[in-house]
Structure formats: structure tokens, C-alpha cells
Amino acid sequence: MTARSGAAIDGGLYTDITDLARDAPSFLNTVIKDWTTYGLFAFAVLIVVAWWAARRQDARRMAQTLCAPLIVVAAFAVDDVIKLIVREERPCRTLHPSSTLEACPAANDWSFPSNHTVIAASAATVLLLLSRVLGALAALGTLAMAVSRVWVGAHYPHDVLVGLLVGIAVAWPLTLAAARAAPAIDRLRATSLRPLVAAGS
Numbered sequence: 001m002t003a004r005s006g007a008a009i010d011g012g013l014y015t016d017i018t019d020l021a022r023d024a025p026s027f028l029n030t031v032i033k034d035w036t037t038y039g040l041f042a043f044a045v046l047i048v049v050a051w052w053a054a055r056r057q058d059a060r061r062m063a064q065t066l067c068a069p070l071i072v073v074a075a076f077a078v079d080d081v082i083k084l085i086v087r088e089e090r091p092c093r094t095l096h097p098s099s100t101l102e103a104c105p106a107a108n109d110w111s112f113p114s115n116h117t118v119i120a121a122s123a124a125t126v127l128l129l130l131s132r133v134l135g136a137l138a139a140l141g142t143l144a145m146a147v148s149r150v151w152v153g154a155h156y157p158h159d160v161l162v163g164l165l166v167g168i169a170v171a172w173p174l175t176l177a178a179a180r181a182a183p184a185i186d187r188l189r190a191t192s193l194r195p196l197v198a199a200g201s
Contacts, residue, residue, distance in 0.1 A: 004087055005094045006112060006156045014091050014156050021101055021151045033101055036148035039141060040116065043072075043123040046138055050130050055199040059185035061130060062197050066185075067178035068126045075122035075170040079113055082166065088112035091156050100153025114155045114163035120145040121167025129175045142167075 007014075021029060047068045054065040090111045091097075092104035120142040128135025146160035155163075189198045 004089065006088050006158060007091065007094050010157045011091065011095055014150060015095060015097065017150050017157070018097050018100055018153045021153070022099055029101055032148045032151050035144055036102070036116065036152050036154075039145050039148070040119055042141055043120055043127075043138060046127055046134050047123060050127055050134055053131065053134075055197065059182040059189070059197075060179040062185045063181035064126070064175050064178045065130060066197075067175070067181065068123070068130075071126055071171050071174045071178070072119055072122045074174060075118050075167050076115065078170050079115055079118040079163070079166055082113060083110040083115075086110065086112045088156075088159070090154070092153050097153060102152035102154050105154065111155055112159045112162065113166050114146070114149050114159045116149050117142070117146045117155075117160045117163030118167045118170075121164045122171035123167075125168050125171035126175045129172070 021032075047065070050068070051062075051065045054062040088111045090105055090109065092100050093107070120138075124135060124138035124142040127138040142164070146164060149155040149160050150157050185197055188194065188196075
């Protein structure tokens with residue numbers, strides 16, 4: 001199957017953003033590059049915080065928290081399937097911008113949707129269903145991740161927009177379904193593993 005180009009959708013906007021990034025202050029670009037490279041670790045930390053808090057909550061909440069990593073992996077898997085079906089070439093290969101903050105990925109590393117954005121959006125969706133505070137922090141981080149992927153030149157705007165939708169669409173129903181594992185959590189709370197799923201003795 002021939003690789004597709006997304007340039008006709010919003011290639012002009014992509015070029016405007018990467019041109020803006022090229023002329024932006026170096027300290028701003030450093031912050032954005034660091035976030036796009038390492039920011040996903042922040043979502044892992046938030047999930048750990050959610051797990052710690054869920055130890056004092058009901059079994060339903062703990063079940064959803066423990067399923068969070070699996071839900072994120074499921075969203076990533078769906079994203080990869082879409083990538084293989086659509087096969088959209090990276091904008092840095094199609095449009096050949098004069099320079100981008102992030103090196104252009106290898107050929108066959110498809111652009112649509114954005115992996116980073118799908119992972120962030122799925123994690124944020126789980127966290128939002130678990131905690132308004134953690135969810136709000138994750139939502140802000142997700143928006144920053146989506147913008148950063150275009151800013152560094154790795155994706156078209158529509159790649160990250162669809163990435164947001166895929167992450168939410170996969171994570172929302174799976175998080176709700178994970179509550180059905182509450183009886184298993186209740187059983188664990190009666191075993192030697194209780195400290196992992198409940199606070200106190």
C-alpha cells in the first residue's frame with residue numbers, strides 16, 4: 001500500500017507552526033523539546049499517585065486504577081493498528097521543512113495518529129474518571145503534549161487531534177468496564193497483598 005500524505009489537510013498550518021518554532025526563543029524550545037521527549041513519564045507518576053490514593057477508596061476505584069496501565073497499552077495498540085491502515089507519511093518527509101526541532105523519524109514510522117498524544121489522552125481520561133484534580137493536571141499535560149508534537153515538527157495538527165479522540169474513545173469505556181473487577185480487589189484485600197490495594201491493616 002502506498003504511503004499517504006496529510007499535507008492537503010493542514011500542511012499550511014503545520015508549516016506556520018514549525019516556522020514559528022524555528023524563530024522562537026531557545027529557552028522555550030528547550031522546554032517544549034524536553035516535554036515532548038520526557039513528558040509521558042509525568043503521566044506514569046500521576047497514575048502512581050492515583051493508585052496510592054485509591055488504597056483509601058472503594059474496590060471499584062482501585063480496580064480502575066490498577067487497570068490504568070493496561071488501558072493505556074490498549075489505546076496504544078489501537079493507535080498502531082490505525083497507523084498501519086492509514087500509512088500517513090510524516091510531514092517532515094512530505095513537506096521537507098528547512099528545519100524541525102526534532103529529527104525526522106525513519107521511513108515507515110507513520111504519522112497518523114500521534115502515539116504520544118494517544119498515550120497522554122488515554123492516561124488523562126482514566127485519571128479524570130478517578131480524580132478531578134489529577135485528571136485536570138493530566139488534561140493540561142495532554143494538551144501540552146499534543147501541541148509539542150506539532151511544534152517540534154513530528155506531526156500534522158490533525159494527527160494530534162485524532163490522537164486525542166482515539167485516546168479518549170478507547171480509555172473512557174474501558175475505565176468504566178474496569179470497575180467490574182471490584183470483587184477481585186475485595187478478595188485481594190483479604191490476603192497478604194492487602195497493603196498494595198488498601199491502606200491500613
